[in-house]
Amino acid sequence: MLNAIDAVDWSALPGPALRYEPERVAVGLRALATATGLVQAADAGSLLAGGGLVHDHSGEVFPAAVTAVPLLLAIVRHGHPAAGATALGLLDDALAFATHDASTRVATPYAEAVPICCALADRVRGGAGLLDSSGPEGGRLLADADGHWRFDVEEAVAEGDGALAFGALAGRWPGGGTSVAAELHRPGRAVPLVQAVLHHPPEDGHPDACLRLPGVLPDGLAPPAVLFPARCAPAAAGARQP
Numbered sequence: 001m002l003n004a005i006d007a008v009d010w011s012a013l014p015g016p017a018l019r020y021e022p023e024r025v026a027v028g029l030r031a032l033a034t035a036t037g038l039v040q041a042a043d044a045g046s047l048l049a050g051g052g053l054v055h056d057h058s059g060e061v062f063p064a065a066v067t068a069v070p071l072l073l074a075i076v077r078h079g080h081p082a083a084g085a086t087a088l089g090l091l092d093d094a095l096a097f098a099t100h101d102a103s104t105r106v107a108t109p110y111a112e113a114v115p116i117c118c119a120l121a122d123r124v125r126g127g128a129g130l131l132d133s134s135g136p137e138g139g140r141l142l143a144d145a146d147g148h149w150r151f152d153v154e155e156a157v158a159e160g161d162g163a164l165a166f167g168a169l170a171g172r173w174p175g176g177g178t179s180v181a182a183e184l185h186r187p188g189r190a191v192p193l194v195q196a197v198l199h200h201p202p203e204d205g206h207p208d209a210c211l212r213l214p215g216v217l218p219d220g221l222a223p224p225a226v227l228f229p230a231r232c233a234p235a236a237a238g239a240r241q242p
């Protein structure tokens with residue numbers, strides 16, 4: 001795990017100059033991964049919470065936190081129990097701060113400028129099995145992450161004045177057949193969609209689902225196309241990606 005920590009150039013990740021201190025990240029993660037007791041875990045946690053992954057005084061989260069999620073999950077799995085608890089607390093803070101951050105976006109393999117809350121949530125879901133067995137705190141973290149749904153379009157066909165999009169839904173759609181506002185990401189741009197309706201929900205644990213998207217042409221949904229909740233990106237409604 002130490003190699004994985006050192007493999008990241010933390011100083012290359014963006015963050016506000018006065019608060020993001022990348023030198024804290026590798027030192028803090030290494031200290032947390034090798035902590036053998038409560039005091040060491042707490043010291044490592046302070047490094048990471050005071051300008052490493054988050055800045056707890058200002059309630060900010062940095063893109064480094066998204067990169068660090070798999071490392072924190074590995075600490076939950078393999079580290080000292082006190083280090084695991086600290087890692088879970090950091091994940092919880094990061095997601096809570098991110099949910100109130102309307103402007104920070106991060107590049108991911110599936111879209112170029114994902115709201116930081118959704119990018120974090122997606123990586124947290126990657127540790128679902130582990131978190132399910134990590135007590136109430138793990139369960140709470142997963143439940144919070146599931147509110148940041150993601151829909152990957154695999155195929156789209158015309159229907160009425162819009163389209164049906166078939167694909168995979170991760171996370172939890174808000175309330176059955178309710179119509180929600182979404183943000184549609186395709187390479188080079190993100191556009192707001194006023195209405196997305198869950199036409200067929202996932203069944204039996206499979207992510208396959210279908211959305212009805214009034215007013216959207218199927219051509220505009222050719223893969224790779226990914227949808228996120230619009231409420232996670234209020235500042236960017238209508239904005240084009242750089």
Ligand SMILES: [Zn+2]
Pocket residue numbers: 115116117118119121148229232
């Ligand atoms: Zn989100």
